[in-house]
Amino acid sequence: MNMRLTLLLLCVAVLFNRGSAASQGQRIAALEIAVARQAEQIAELTEKLAKRENSKKTEVSIVSGEEGLGDSSCAKVCAGTTRRFFTQWEDYSSDGVSTTVDMSDCGFVKTPTIITDLEGFGWQWKTTSAIYSATPDSFRLQVRNWLWNPQGGNAGKKGWNVEWIAVGYTC
Secondary structure (H helix, E strand, C coil): CCHHHHHHHHHHHHHHCCCCHHHHHHHHHHHHHHHHHHHHHHHHHHHHHHHHHHHHCCCCCCCCCCCCCCCHHHEEEEEEECCCCCCCCEEECCCEEEEEEECHHHCCCCCCEEEEEEECCCCHHHEEEEEECCCCCEEEEEEEECCCCCCCCHHHHCCCEEEEEEEEECC
16 A cells, blocks of 8 residues: 555544534545545556556567567667768778678577668669678678679768668567
8 A cells, every 4th residue: 555545544543533413524534535636646647657667569570580579568660870981891892891880788598580771871872782691689781783883982972871770589
């Protein structure tokens, strides 16, 4: 039982045993008002708590995954960027670059579904890219451009970076 309510009931019991019938009636009326106020405050706090709990809930539905489905209450959406001018591009093949994206802060326990986009200041719209070596903690993105060579630091000079969204399970 709520501590305030217990204290209030104790006060009522003490007041019933003192004074005249008229003063007891006044005390009862005052206590009824106090109890009604307490009930209103409890109702308000209960409503606020329910709203807070509901605001924490998210509706994420995963209908399939590389490693099967998990506990739906553990579904999570996590997003990030490798940031312009901070992405560590490595040359690969004759006309491509690649980078490893760290998503370990997401806390996935299974390999999530990953969506990527290449963002920057030029030539990224003429690219093709693919995700390789995806794990719960990271993935590698390989990018090629058939009209302009992003190698030799060119991708970094154009501010190329990976924008990503991953959907997976955290338990």
